[in-house]
Amino acid sequence: MRKLVGRTLIGMAATVLAAALLAPAAVASPIGDAEAAMMAAWEKAGGDSSPLGARKGDVYPAGDGFALDFDGGKMFYTTDTGAKFLYGPILDKYDTLGGPPASDLGFPTINEVPGLAGPDSRVATFSASDKPVIFWTPDHGAFVVRGALNAAWDKLGSSGGVLGAPIGDETYDGEVTAQKFSGGEISWNRKTKEFTTNPAALADQLKGLQVAIDPTAAINMAWRAAGGAAGPLGAKQGGSYPIGGDGIAQNFASGKVFFSPATGANALESDILAKYESLGGPVGSDLGFPTANESDGGIAPSSRIATFSAADKPVIFWTSNHGAFVVRGSMKAAWDKLRGPTGKLGAPVDDQAVNGDVVSQQFTGGKVAWNRAKNSFTTDPSNLAPLLSGLQVSGQNQPSTAAMPSHAKKFALHWWWLLVAAAALALVALSALVAWGWRRRRRSRGDTAAYEPPVEGGWGHDDVDAATEHFALDDLYPADQQPPPDAGPAARVSWGRAAGAAADLDEDVQHGGEAPPESEEGPGHFEGPGADDEDPDAVDTDSIPAVSAAALSEAGYVDVPDEDVYPEADYAESDYTDTDYTDTDYAQAPDAAVSEAVAAGAEPRTGRHAAVDADDASEPASGPAGRPTIHLPLDDPYQVPDGYPIKASARFGLYYTPGSELYHDTLAEIWLSSEEVAQANGFLKAD
Known part of the structure; x- marks a missing residue:
C-alpha cells in the first residue's frame, strides 16, 4: 500500500513539474509574440491617445505575418520588420492595393511619418525588394513610388528636391515605365536601362545610375504592367517556382509570368498561354521565353500577340475568329515585310506547313511560300512577291529572291549585266597591256651594254x-x-x-x-x-x-x-669596279x-655610258574621270552611299526612292545617283 501511494505522489509531482516547464513554450507561440510586440509598439506610440486609438479585436494572420486593428489604424508584424503601424490615407492606399496578402509591397518597415515635402505630407516605406514607398500630400493624395523610378527620385532629392511629390501612380507603355511628379516626370526603359526626364536636363544627373531588379521584383512589375490584381492576370496564386535552366515562373488566376535573365519577366494570358504550353512552354518547345508582355494585336474585334526569344523571332498571334497560331522564321520575315497583321496578309489562320524544301503558311489575306533550297518566295496573290525581293531570312547568307510573273522590262536586267561584263573585260585587257609593257621594259633594262x-x-x-x-x-x-x-x-x-x-x-x-x-x-x-x-x-x-x-x-x-658617240653619264664618284671592255x-x-x-629610242637607256632617263618609268597621269552613276552596296547593305540615294533591284527591274514606303525595308542590290539614271537604265519605279 505504501508503495502504491508513493508511486502516485511521484507521478503527480512529475506532472506538475512538466506543466510548469512547458507553460513558457506554450505562451511563446508566433501569434503570442506578434501580439506582445504590437502592444508594446502601441504603448510606445501613446496607447489610446496615439493616432491609432483604442484596440479592436484580436491579432490575426495577414500574409506572411500578423495584423491588429485599432480605431484609427492598423499594426502589422513580421519577425523581419517588427511591429509597424499605418493610418489614414496611406493605410487606405495600402489596403486598396491588397495589403500584405494581395499586394506586392510587402510589410511596412517604418511607422508612418511626415515626409520631406512639409509637415502635412506623410510617407511609409515597405519591405519589397524594389524598395517601394507610399507618399501622401493633401494636395495630390497617396501614390506608390518604387523600383527604378524611386531610385531616380531619391537621386534628385526625393519629395524635397526639384521633382517634388508624386501626383500619380506609375504607368506602362511597352518597355517604358513612367511617373509624374509635381515638378516633372521620370521615365525608365527596362530593356536599355536608360532614364529620360522632363525637364530633360535632369536626365544628365541620372547617367550611370544602376538599378538592381531581382526576379521577384521583375515578375511583380510585369504583373502590375498587365493590370495587377484587377487586370487580365488576376490575383497571384502561390509562390514563384523554377522552370527551364535558369527561368522562374509565377502563376496567377488567369495567366503566368515567365522570367529569365536574358528576357526579363513577361506575362502571358489565357489563349496565348494555352497555345504556348500546348507546344511545351519554355522547356518543351523551341520558342524560348516570352520577350514582352502579351499585347493587343491591332485587329478588331479582338486580337493578341506575344513575342518569344528563339533565334527566328517567333510570335503567337491570336484572334477571336481564328484562334492562336505561331508565325516564325521565313514566314515571320515575309509577314513583317508586308506589315504584319495590319498589312496585306492579315492574321494567320493556321500554323506553317513544311513540304520538302518549301515552307508555307496561310493568312487571311493570302498565302506565302518559301523555298529553302532556292531561298526564294512565292505568294498568292502573286503581286506580293516583288515586295519580298532582297528580304533577309534568318540563317541564310544571301538575300532572298522572289518568283514572279515576267516583267515588261525584263531586258533591262540583261543590259545591266552586259555593262558590268564589258567593264570587267576592259579592265582585264588594260591589265594585260600594262603587264606586257612592264615586262618589255624590264627586259630592255636588263640587257648589258658594253x-x-x-x-x-x-x-x-x-x-x-x-x-x-x-x-x-x-x-x-x-x-x-x-x-x-x-x-x-x-x-x-x-x-x-x-x-x-x-x-x-x-x-x-x-x-x-x-x-x-x-x-x-x-x-x-x-x-x-x-x-x-x-x-x-x-x-x-x-x-x-x-x-x-x-x-x-x-x-x-x-x-x-673610234670615238664613242654616246654622251657620258653624269654619275657621282663612287667605289665602282668597272668591267674591262x-x-x-x-x-x-x-x-x-x-x-x-629608232623604235627603241622611247625605251629607257641602260649601261655605264648611257644616261639613264630617270622619268621614263613614270606613267603619265590620267585625266579626271567622270563620276560613276552606279554604286555597289557597302559592307552594311542598308547604308546609303554618299550621292547615291536611289535603291535598285536588278532582279526585278525596280527602283525605290527615299520617299517610298518600302525604301527602308528593301535591300539594295545596286545604288543609283538619281531617278533619271534609274530610268535610263531601264528600271521601273516601285509602287
Missing part, C-alpha cells in the same frame, strides 16, 4: 672550250662548209653589239650553225661576249655562212669612228637594225 673588243683581239682558248667543249669542230660543221686545208686565215669580222650579234653567233654554234673562220691565233680562237649575254628574242636558228670582208663591204657596212670599231647596222634602234 663595247666589243678590238678586231685585232681574239677569243681565248678557254672561251672556245666553253662554247664547244662537248663537240669537235668536225661534228659542228658539215664537210662542205669547212675551209680547205690550204686556205689562209679568213678575214676577221667586227660584229655590232647593239643587237647582241655576238650572242647570236655563239647560239648558232651551239645549234649547229656555221662556225666562224679561224683567227690568226689558231682554230677556235674568238672574242666576244659570253653566252650569258644572250637575248632569247634575237636568236636566229638558221644556219648562216661565214661572212667575208667582201660580203660586208657589199652590204654597205662602214667603219665607225675595250673600245672597238662600231659596225654600221643594216637598215632593219637602224629602224629597230
Whole structure:
C-alpha cells in the first residue's frame, strides 16, 4: 500500500513539474509574440491617445505575418520588420492595393511619418525588394513610388528636391515605365536601362545610375504592367517556382509570368498561354521565353500577340475568329515585310506547313511560300512577291529572291549585266597591256651594254672550250662548209653589239650553225661576249655562212669612228669596279637594225655610258574621270552611299526612292545617283 501511494505522489509531482516547464513554450507561440510586440509598439506610440486609438479585436494572420486593428489604424508584424503601424490615407492606399496578402509591397518597415515635402505630407516605406514607398500630400493624395523610378527620385532629392511629390501612380507603355511628379516626370526603359526626364536636363544627373531588379521584383512589375490584381492576370496564386535552366515562373488566376535573365519577366494570358504550353512552354518547345508582355494585336474585334526569344523571332498571334497560331522564321520575315497583321496578309489562320524544301503558311489575306533550297518566295496573290525581293531570312547568307510573273522590262536586267561584263573585260585587257609593257621594259633594262673588243683581239682558248667543249669542230660543221686545208686565215669580222650579234653567233654554234673562220691565233680562237649575254628574242636558228670582208663591204657596212658617240653619264664618284671592255670599231647596222634602234629610242637607256632617263618609268597621269552613276552596296547593305540615294533591284527591274514606303525595308542590290539614271537604265519605279 505504501508503495502504491508513493508511486502516485511521484507521478503527480512529475506532472506538475512538466506543466510548469512547458507553460513558457506554450505562451511563446508566433501569434503570442506578434501580439506582445504590437502592444508594446502601441504603448510606445501613446496607447489610446496615439493616432491609432483604442484596440479592436484580436491579432490575426495577414500574409506572411500578423495584423491588429485599432480605431484609427492598423499594426502589422513580421519577425523581419517588427511591429509597424499605418493610418489614414496611406493605410487606405495600402489596403486598396491588397495589403500584405494581395499586394506586392510587402510589410511596412517604418511607422508612418511626415515626409520631406512639409509637415502635412506623410510617407511609409515597405519591405519589397524594389524598395517601394507610399507618399501622401493633401494636395495630390497617396501614390506608390518604387523600383527604378524611386531610385531616380531619391537621386534628385526625393519629395524635397526639384521633382517634388508624386501626383500619380506609375504607368506602362511597352518597355517604358513612367511617373509624374509635381515638378516633372521620370521615365525608365527596362530593356536599355536608360532614364529620360522632363525637364530633360535632369536626365544628365541620372547617367550611370544602376538599378538592381531581382526576379521577384521583375515578375511583380510585369504583373502590375498587365493590370495587377484587377487586370487580365488576376490575383497571384502561390509562390514563384523554377522552370527551364535558369527561368522562374509565377502563376496567377488567369495567366503566368515567365522570367529569365536574358528576357526579363513577361506575362502571358489565357489563349496565348494555352497555345504556348500546348507546344511545351519554355522547356518543351523551341520558342524560348516570352520577350514582352502579351499585347493587343491591332485587329478588331479582338486580337493578341506575344513575342518569344528563339533565334527566328517567333510570335503567337491570336484572334477571336481564328484562334492562336505561331508565325516564325521565313514566314515571320515575309509577314513583317508586308506589315504584319495590319498589312496585306492579315492574321494567320493556321500554323506553317513544311513540304520538302518549301515552307508555307496561310493568312487571311493570302498565302506565302518559301523555298529553302532556292531561298526564294512565292505568294498568292502573286503581286506580293516583288515586295519580298532582297528580304533577309534568318540563317541564310544571301538575300532572298522572289518568283514572279515576267516583267515588261525584263531586258533591262540583261543590259545591266552586259555593262558590268564589258567593264570587267576592259579592265582585264588594260591589265594585260600594262603587264606586257612592264615586262618589255624590264627586259630592255636588263640587257648589258658594253663595247666589243678590238678586231685585232681574239677569243681565248678557254672561251672556245666553253662554247664547244662537248663537240669537235668536225661534228659542228658539215664537210662542205669547212675551209680547205690550204686556205689562209679568213678575214676577221667586227660584229655590232647593239643587237647582241655576238650572242647570236655563239647560239648558232651551239645549234649547229656555221662556225666562224679561224683567227690568226689558231682554230677556235674568238672574242666576244659570253653566252650569258644572250637575248632569247634575237636568236636566229638558221644556219648562216661565214661572212667575208667582201660580203660586208657589199652590204654597205662602214667603219665607225673610234670615238664613242654616246654622251657620258653624269654619275657621282663612287667605289665602282668597272668591267674591262675595250673600245672597238662600231659596225654600221643594216637598215632593219637602224629602224629597230629608232623604235627603241622611247625605251629607257641602260649601261655605264648611257644616261639613264630617270622619268621614263613614270606613267603619265590620267585625266579626271567622270563620276560613276552606279554604286555597289557597302559592307552594311542598308547604308546609303554618299550621292547615291536611289535603291535598285536588278532582279526585278525596280527602283525605290527615299520617299517610298518600302525604301527602308528593301535591300539594295545596286545604288543609283538619281531617278533619271534609274530610268535610263531601264528600271521601273516601285509602287
